[in-house]
Amino acid sequence: MKFSWLIVIGLFVIATFIVHLITNKIYKKEVNEKMRKQGASLLSYWQTVIYMGAGITGVCVLFLKWTDVLSF
Numbered sequence: 001m002k003f004s005w006l007i008v009i010g011l012f013v014i015a016t017f018i019v020h021l022i023t024n025k026i027y028k029k030e031v032n033e034k035m036r037k038q039g040a041s042l043l044s045y046w047q048t049v050i051y052m053g054a055g056i057t058g059v060c061v062l063f064l065k066w067t068d069v070l071s072f
């Protein structure tokens with residue numbers, strides 16, 4: 001059971017990092033530097049990145065459960 005949690009946490013960190021790498025360039029193009037330094041804009045960006053990472057992690061975990069790689 002603990003091994004499953006380690007896999008899920010690892011998948012979440014990796015998925016969030018990949019989403020951040022992809023969306024950071026787009027975010028910097030669309031939002032000027034003054035707005036990026038404000039808390040609300042930055043919070044909104046990271047909230048979106050974490051939600052997308054969680055969604056990707058959920059899909060990956062369901063796929064791994066469906067293929068009987070993970071069992072919980």
